[in-house]
Amino acid sequence: MTVTLRGWGLLTAGAALLAVGFVFGYPELAMLGAVAVVALVSALGHAALKPVLAVSRAVDPDRVSRGEGSTVTLTIRNIGRFGAATLVAHDRCGWGTDSSATVPVPLLRLRRGRQTDVSYPVPTSRRGVVHVGPLQITRRDPLGLVASTRGHGDTSQIWVYPKAHLMQAVPAGISRSLDGRLDRVPHGAITFDTLREYVIGDELRHVHWRTSARVGQLMVREHVDTSLPRIVVLLDDRLGSWPAFTAMTCEEFESACEAAASIVTAAVREDLPITLQLVSGNAAGSGRVRGSARALLDLLAEADLAQRDEQALVTATNRLRQFRPGDTLIYLTGTGGHGDLALVTGLRGPFPSVAVGMLGPRLPLEPESVGVLMLRAEDGAEFAAVWDGVARW
Structure with missing residues (x-):
């Protein structure tokens, strides 16, 4: 609850009139001062009355691509015991911690029960995360002396x-044979991974009967695709890059975020x-849930540039x-990060395939490969075209 400038002015004038009236014997001035003080006290009591409202919010959809439409719908119901309410309301709708961005919400003669x-x-x-709410409702007295x-x-x-952006190509997988050779294959090779408990929908031909008899419950063999391409995208979110x-x-x-989203979409497809x-440390993966890129795209939406540790x-x-x-490692960085490429190229041992995507305007002296x-x-669309033009990973 705050007193407006009009309220402070009225309080100051009222106090001055009371003082002059009592000191110099002018009852009319003292009465005017008392009326001013009583008006301010009444305004404080009026603003203290808290409107009883039930507010629900629906967002459709809550995840969109940049430039697509999303709508917030507010349902406000007056559940108070008294009559109609006419209030000034604003709903917060801004990026990150920005609380100054608001949207006006008209509440005119909202009757009880309506x-x-x-x-x-x-x-x-x-790109980013838009924070919506809570609904800020301001109650003022008729004279505009106090606001709550x-x-x-x-x-x-x-x-x-x-x-x-649409990408047609994906890196090929690495198949490790028994004699140590590495062969690139476009599809996977199924192999046994572990035993787990049976769940409804599992094929009975995968049941391991010997283990099931020993533990007293159905156990099934779970297989994985060892040569299925496993892609790692490292996005440089250091400010200096x-x-x-x-x-x-x-x-x-x-x-760079568009390039990462294009790679994620192509891989999930x-x-x-x-x-x-x-680079800051946050990570997300598709895991065992196929066809879902929500966790990865959420991380891209939340990514921001900040001063990071040099290490x-x-x-x-x-x-x-x-x-x-x-x-397969894909490192995405800017033109300011070319001096640190040696750290990434040093991963060519653990990773059979390493690629560096550098986004930004062309330089007079372009960095070497x-x-x-x-x-x-220079941008995400060109990166998708360059990606599809790679003949062999």
């Missing part, structure tokens, strides 16, 4: 994904396991060298 529905579009012009703002309802989030960064965004980094890792890339490459979650596949592009 409800109103208000819809508005969500801004999706840029309270939050109502829950909050929601809308993930705005980067654009994904993107020299064109401004206070809000960086178009070159947005192009082909039912290939893929892992996305940021962040060293830590990321050491982690990849130790755990090696795939056999340093012994790995170099995918040079």
Whole structure:
């Protein structure tokens, strides 16, 4: 609850009139001062009355690509005991921690027991996470002396994904034979992985009867595709790798996010396991759920540029060298990160295939390929075209 400038002015004038009236014996001035003070006290009591509202929120859809439409629908019901309410309401709708972006929500003569529905579009012009809510309702007295703002309802989030450009090609898998040779194959080779409990829908021909008899419950053999291409995308989110960064965004980094989204979409379309890792340390993978890229695209929507530790890339490459979650590594960076390419090219031992995607404007002196596949592009669309033009990974 806050007192407006008009309220402070009225309080000051009322106090002055009371003082002058009592000191110099002017009862009329004292009465005017008392009326001013009583008006402010009444305004405080009016603003203290909390409107009793039930607010529900629906977002359709809550995950969209950049530029696509999303709508927030608010359902507000007056469940108070008193009459109609006319209030000033604003719903927060902004990026990240920005709480200044609001949308006006008209609440005119909302009678007791009645409800109103208000819809508005969500801004999706840029990649990121849009935070919506809570609904801020401001109650003012008729004279505008006091204002009280309270939050109502829950909050929601809308993930705005980067654009994904169509890619036809995917890297080939690595098949390890018994004599140690490495053969690239476009499809997988099924092999036994582990035993697990039977679930409804499993084929009976996969039941391991000897183990089932020993443990007293049905156990089935689970197979994996050892030569299925496993793709790892390492996205450079260090501020120093993107020299064109401004206070809000960086178009070159947005192009890198589009390139990563294009790779993720192509891999999921082909039912290939893929892992996305940021240099800052956050990571997501498709896991065992085929055909779903939600976790990876959510991570891309949440990614931002910030001042990272100088050893962040060293830590990321050491982690990849130790755990090696795939056999094809794609490193996406900007023109400011060409000085650290040696750290990534050092992963050619653990990873049979390493590619570097560099996004940003062309330079007078372009960096060399340093012994790995170099995918040079200015934006996400050009990166997709360069990707499809690769003859062999």
